[in-house]
Amino acid sequence: MEVQIAVAKVNKYATSESGDTLEVVERPNGGLSVVLADGQSSGRGAKAISQMVVRKVIGLLAEGVRDGAAARAASDTLFTDKQGKVISTLNIASLDLSSGTIVLTRNNRIPLGTSRNVRPLITEIAIEPGLIAVIYTDGLTHAGKRRGAPMDVGATIRAILEDQDPSPQMLADTLLAEAVNLDENRPADDISVLALKVTSRTGDNVRRMTVRLPIEGNWRL
Amino acid sequence: MEVQIAVAKVNKYATSESGDTLEVVERPNGGLSVVLADGQSSGRGAKAISQMVVRKVIGLLAEGVRDGAAARAASDTLFTDKQGKVISTLNIASLDLSSGTIVLTRNNRIPLGTSRNVRPLITEIAIEPGLIAVIYTDGLTHAGKRRGAPMDVGATIRAILEDQDPSPQMLADTLLAEAVNLDENRPADDISVLALKVTSRTGDNVRRMTVRLPIEGNWRL
Numbered sequence: 272m273e274v275q276i277a278v279a280k281v282n283k284y285a286t287s288e289s290g291d292t293l294e295v296v297e298r299p300n301g302g303l304s305v306v307l308a309d310g311q312s313s314g315r316g317a318k319a320i321s322q323m324v325v326r327k328v329i330g331l332l333a334e335g336v337r338d339g340a341a342a343r344a345a346s347d348t349l350f351t352d353k354q355g356k357v358i359s360t361l362n363i364a365s366l367d368l369s370s371g372t373i374v375l376t377r378n379n380r381i382p383l384g385t386s387r388n389v390r391p392l393i394t395e396i397a398i399e400p401g402l403i404a405v406i407y408t409d410g411l412t413h414a415g416k417r418r419g420a421p422m423d424v425g426a427t428i429r430a431i432l433e434d435q436d437p438s439p440q441m442l443a444d445t446l447l448a449e450a451v452n453l454d455e456n457r458p459a460d461d462i463s464v465l466a467l468k469v470t471s472r473t474g475d476n477v478r479r480m481t482v483r484l485p486i487e488g489n490w491r492l
Numbered sequence: 493m494e495v496q497i498a499v500a501k502v503n504k505y506a507t508s509e510s511g512d513t514l515e516v517v518e519r520p521n522g523g524l525s526v527v528l529a530d531g532q533s534s535g536r537g538a539k540a541i542s543q544m545v546v547r548k549v550i551g552l553l554a555e556g557v558r559d560g561a562a563a564r565a566a567s568d569t570l571f572t573d574k575q576g577k578v579i580s581t582l583n584i585a586s587l588d589l590s591s592g593t594i595v596l597t598r599n600n601r602i603p604l605g606t607s608r609n610v611r612p613l614i615t616e617i618a619i620e621p622g623l624i625a626v627i628y629t630d631g632l633t634h635a636g637k638r639r640g641a642p643m644d645v646g647a648t649i650r651a652i653l654e655d656q657d658p659s660p661q662m663l664a665d666t667l668l669a670e671a672v673n674l675d676e677n678r679p680a681d682d683i684s685v686l687a688l689k690v691t692s693r694t695g696d697n698v699r700r701m702t703v704r705l706p707i708e709g710n711w712r713l
Binding site for chain 1: 699704707
């Protein structure tokens with residue numbers, strides 16, 4: 272089998288910094304975790320919040336702390352620091368090779384930093400070919416709202432899956448492109464889309480990663 | 493312009509854990525850094541060392557510490573912890589958007605943890621189309637030595653570059669495949685190859701990342 276993860280990410284129109292932060296960390300007991308946080312508001316302040324949350328979670332996961340405990344710790348840290356005035360969503364997608372499962376840890380409806388009792392929603396799914404998971408920040412669901420034609424993310428995903436056997440990169444790229452299109456090429460919010468797919472591919476034993484960064488005139492992404 | 497980074501990574505034959513650790517972190521002042529460490533020996537012990545080094549460096553870079561200072565700090569931490577008995581190589585490739593440069597920070601001939609005075613080699617290059625950098629752990633240069641036919645990495649890179657305009661993924665994949673071939677499909681050491689390329693591509697403003705992990709029978713990579 273092979274697990275493929277793809278991310279596509281764009282800034283809110285005319286902002287040089289995304290309030291979304293996404294990072295990947297190796298799990299000390301095997302596998303990896305992708306951590307995605309969306310800090311309140313946009314621009315530099317939001318970036319600082321989402322970076323703080325992601326750094327906290329990644330540091331704990333790297334020490335072997337379980338995903339749910341890492342999410343609670345990040346929430347408590349944010350609440351202590353900002354006294355409930357600043358919040359952040361958090362999604363962790365973990366490929367946990369010690370249990371043979373994909374673990375999804377989510378704080379979206381109840382974001383981090385709101386109170387001392389924030390708990391994540393945790394879903395654990397066996398790793399098997401055909402499994403697809405899609406994670407995104409709310410910029411995707413807000414796309415098109417300005418024009419009164421909001422994006423139906425579920426319907427878009429179903430349409431992509433019906434037509435073909437899309438790679439995760441194609442899935443993430445198509446969702447993002449649809450959202451940017453609905454926002455008339457001026458995204459109303461930062462948008463991050465992550466797609467994970469388990470395939471039955473058996474080839475070499477090589478782990479691969481690619482990163483592509485467009486560079487704008489002002490150098491800052 | 494667009495900066496593309498690709499990584500291909502394989503474990504030493506018959507080991508479930510790579511002694512090489514590679515992670516990517518966003519730089520707080522714009523851009524990103526890829527951090528690659530190769531811990532002494534192989535297997536679980538080496539992994540713990542390279543993970544400790546990479547975590548230390550990434551944590552400091554995320555706080556805005558400069559690459560050279562982060563490398564020195566990781567060396568001092570390793571030296572203090574292991575009293576010079578355990579070493580690790582370290583390579584940092586940074587896309588620094590605040591200065592518009594690629595910064596390469598290297599501790600290979602003088603690895604981390606050997607003494608209190610370890611200094612990295614630092615090279616700073618302007619980001620411009622056509623720039624290619626290749627970074628690898630010593631598993632690549634050791635490939636084929638068992639058979640007395642060691643790999644000539646420079647010649648292999650030149651041959652790939654002569655034939656075509658290779659993507660970074662093709663460059664990394666071809667180098668790794670050549671090494672694995674010289675080791676008769678049983679790599680004598682962990683091998684990690686990173687290729688970075690600056691292209692003149694101007695397209696959308698989307699940042700993209702893909703990760704591909706083959707999963708073996710025993711679940712652990």
